[in-house]
Amino acid sequence: MVKFIIRRLGFMLLTMFIVSIAIFAISEIAPGNIARNILGPFATPEQEASFLAQLGLDQPLHIRYITWLVGSDWRAERLIGMPLRRIKKPDTEFYEWWAVEPDGTLVRWKLDGEDLIALRLQPDGTVQESLDNERWQTDEAGISTFWGVDTHNRAVMWEKGGGQTYWMRAKAAGWWVEQPGGAREYIPLQKGLLRGDPGESVKTGRPVGDALLRRLQNSILLAAIAFVIVMPLALVLGLLAGLNEGKALDRILSVGGLATTATPNFATGIFLILIFAVWLKWLPGATVFASERAAFENPKMLILPVMTLTLIELGYVLRITRASMVEVMNASYIRTAFLKGLPYWRIVFKHAIRNALMAPITVIMLHVNWLMGGIVVVEAIFGFPGLGRYLLDAALYKDVFAIEAGAMVMVMLAVGTQLVADIIYTFLNPRIRYA
């Protein structure tokens, strides 16, 4: 069995690998769109190119994939010749990259005209500026270059003296300036997904990872409440329906279950809002939290989203359980149990339920994919600040890094639950356990 689990783990990793490539490939197909999205329709092609270069989007796809997956700092470290370090800026959610000098001081640079200025972080948190032109390396053609870290968390190759001018877009200010010296190449510094840093949001400039984590907590809270309500209810109702196959109770439960599952999630949500918020005015129709962490502030706001999710899942689980129960109750070994003269409820509890629950548990876990779809929609309907909504906003804005990271998290959850389902299944099924 250990072998089995290891094998499943192997497949899971393989799947995640393929998925990561797929997500990456799909979402980076049209990077031009991002530039237009942010720069607006009037940017010149040079500006666009420069913009893309600053985001590292001009690199070939495989380099970008590697950067995204395992980061770019190690690549930059070799070019700069100094170790790099990422620190959290105090009292904000932003991170800063610094180069580490041999004595341990953190340093980065900026270009002022043709002068290189070193910024050194002092222990008290202030930054000390000093001219640092001796670091330029000049070649025969008189062009001086230098690889360093800039103030926007990029490794940059600065260049001057080629007689060229450089378009720079000040990231914070948003306007474009022409300069005699400038950056020729950028490597946006990133630790990479596998090292917990999926990059920065193109839209907000904030690190994706932290935002995701908070959103994920909210979503999991929502899903967990729904799960706790749905599972016992649906399993019990499904078993009841299965035991009464063909009778009125079964008919009502299975057709009702089909209808609630089939109704599109957003329609279910809309109906509930209309009934409970608009007409009856019992409950708020949207979740408006003062902060993203405030899911508990107003539990009343959770009622409708949870109800929507419950309705969506209830019917499905119920029907699967019912079908499984019907199948088991018609199996030969149940006939044997009857012919052994066992009391009805003993047959149901001892012989039927365990076998009947085997199928639903896996199917339900596989259904997590569906549930996530539901969560995206529910969060969109109620404005709930969760992972789904984050992704939706990112998709609408083509916020590449946010989409990629969010998608990976979602897929990881989906595949992870499937693994858990497999393991539960092996525990329930002695045929695999003792294989």
Add this chain to the structure above:
Amino acid sequence: MAVSEKVMPSISARPSFWLRLRDALAPLLASKVALVGLALVLFWVLVAIFAPFLTPYSPREQDADAMNLGPSAGHPLGTDHLGRDLWSRLVYGSRLILVLAPLSVLCSLAVGTTLGLLAGYFGGLIDEVVMRLLDAMMAFPAVLLYLIIIAAVGASATNVVIAITIAGAPGIARLVRSLTMDIRTRDYIAAAQLRGESPFYIMWVEILPNARGPIIVDAMLRVGYAVFAIGTLGFLGLGLPPPAPDWGSMVCAGRRYIWSNPWAVLWPSLAISSLVVGLNLFADGLREETMRYQ
């Protein structure tokens, strides 16, 4: 020997067309659930076909004097925030969805069936590779896949169809693969191999027709999912671009005015729910009945 004649089952050699049609419909007519489903679906199909006769308004006609109205004689279901007639938008929206949904299912059927047949029939490495890819695809929550695809290529009717095709094909491929692997072991396949038939012939002529039952039921359910998905995309603002009378987009647009004009979100929600539920009831009833017949 009149008596012994009676003993033989009375199967005429070529049953007439009507008899065969009756046979084919028998399971359907036997299930009330399937009939209710069929009625719902037929209602929308008829509405879609006769759209121009059912409403005097065009779905895009705006009327600044009649914004966010409730139901009235002039506008039986009311108007939306731009003064467009809701009934006529629903009616024309049904055309849109009843074309796009089956179309995307057909596309995923084509892709999925081919992959499933290849993987199931040849097995081995082909199967392994195809299945690993499909596993990866199936690991995506469908909505996520739509989000990524639409985010990458933009919202349009074609892209919606493409997204749904991509999301649907793996499921069909898996189904067809398992059916193929089962049918492949039947003796008539061995008989075909012993006639030296090409793998192509065996896959498409010998195997596929025998897999059609479950595939048809599955496809029917998938049309339901496709309607569901198109609606959801519309609702999320990733569906057809604005003026189109897409039901999901109607809900999306009307949501801002839900307090002042609930009708604008109620009707399209009802419409899409009735269509999807109808399709599901129909497919489900059909499946139950065909299973009972076997």
Add this chain to the structure above:
Amino acid sequence: MRVDFEQITDMDYRIKTPILKVENLAISYETRKGDVPAVRDVSFEIRRGETHGIVGESGCGKSTVAFSIVNFLGRNGRIVGGSILFQGQELRGRGEEELRRLRGDQIAMVYQDPMSALNPSLRIGDQLSEVLIVHRNLSKKAAYEKCIDMLKRVYMPDPEAVMLRYPHQLSGGQQQRVVIAMALLNNPALLIMDEPTTALDVTVEAAVLDLIDELRREFDTAIMYISHNLGVIARVSDLVGVMYAGEMVERAAVEEVFLNPLHPYTQGLMRCVPKLGLSKESSYLYPIRGRVPSPAELPPGCIFEPRCDYARPQCQQAHPELREVAPGHFARCHFAEEIAAQKWQPPQDLIPDLAALAARKPEVAEPILRLQQVKTYYEQERKSLASLLGLGQARYVKAVDDVSLEVPRGCTLGVVGESGCGKSTLAKTIVGLEPLTDGRVEFMGFDISVPVSKRDLSLIKELQMVFQNPDSTMNPSFSVGYQIGRPLRRFRGVPRHQVRDEVIRLLEAVKLDASYYDRLPRQLSGGEKQRVGIARAFAARPNLVLCDEPVSSLDVSVQAAVLNLLLEIQQKYGTTMLFIAHDLSVVRFFSDFVAVMYLGKICEIGPAEAIYAPPYHPYTEALLSAVPIPDPSADQKRIRLSGTVPSALHPPSGCRFHTRCPRKIGEICEREIPPCQHVTAEHRIYCHIPLEELRRIEPVVTVK
């Protein structure tokens, strides 16, 4: 209503009152097409210590009768008439709770397919002990001890360990033993067994039948034993009831039924089954014409009338009653006495065939098919991660291992062996459906050691196959005409407009008429599908036809017709055949040469008559002594194999049979592969025992 037997001391009462008395039982199933009277007017009684056999072809209502006794007929079944007296008390109309107390306590049941009869997710111990816990209120510990005792009594090896296992960890024979032990736990008064050995191999079946017989004597139980196999019924029963289309048509003591059958149907059945030792030269199978009527469309008079050779006008009008024709011998026929007095004459239309078949005598010709050290291994699916990456050792199922044989032109080679011995794989290897691992297959002088996809069409045409399962032999989506026509067009280039005529000619050759041309497979019965399969195989006029168990899933009367048909066609086209079957009587009847296989190897091969007489290979001897013979007077040596067939993944060293061989001579059998000993030029035995000693073995079966 528990009747406590310990308190009834009056011996007379015990002997006189039957445990089970069924009178005029009638059962109907409700279906969409109306009520189907599945069982009508069935009466019989079973006494203490008696085994009552019930025999009949599929669908004649055997299981329905069995389940009606415990009132477990499913949702749509209903007892509509008659009475069921259990120990003198009426069972019909009793409440569910009362019946429940009886089931598993006083009345126990064992039915087919032991694997699905046991709950896959509960331990054997729990499944056994709960019978005692529920009915006897025993403590768990006491119940466990009794269960272990019972397992010992059914000769289960290592019962303590078995109690802790799950069903899938036992072999089929062991599972059936568990089910039987479960049934016997409460020492029931009545044991109902519905085809308990049908899913098992002959050697296992023989052991289970022995066990049943022994337990019956020991426990003095009344047993109702249901089977479609006349041989099994002859072996276990004291009394036999023959069922046909829902009615019991004959009932008598076992010798009476088999040696002196009165009803034309019973007589017909006896003539359908090949007797062990009879061959196609010396005998002929007389199939019953027509087919069993469906219970929804019964003939008005005698239900057997449409198929009866003795039918008279009266039979169409009056429905015969089951009456006592001779003392203790009941038959449902108006003319039973007359028929008993007459000697049976084959009907006119069969006589010419008989003459033709008697005339045949294949002269031994040059071999058309020659196998040299053929090996077919299946690579075991490897599930570990390492093996996925191509590391690790590949493991092989040696399905066919080093088989050499020759088939002369125009002759039939029969292949017998228990399931999993590699018979089918051998056939598939020859036709090219499985790739050869090693060795060489030669056909008509050509090397055909490549898969079918790499063979030339003209060679493919010469090698065709008839399959086992009638339900999967035809593609359900296409008409009979299309499926027979396809090989015609591919192989013989019959032009489109002539295909229909040619197909109809072929249909007629397999005794079907032109109206079948447009039928779909689901409109055919099993026997008809098999005929179409034969027509399709012979359409290309192949030189060699491989039949993989072509009749084993057919009822005996249909089986006879299909066997005759195969013989006739073979005669007509001079085809060579490889005939695979697990039924030794059928193989003996059909084949000129026989090969006996065990675990992928041939143990013995030679002319048919030589295989069935000493000298035997020890395995052949064991097989022969296990075959159920439909003749209660036959005397059969009792050799039972212990254990089960080892896995083909790790076959035993030396002689593969050594783990079970009752004549194993010592360590040499485990160490060395047995040599090939030639009894005659054609008859080979692979065994370490010297031929002289093998020659001294007595014949296994002697018919008085």
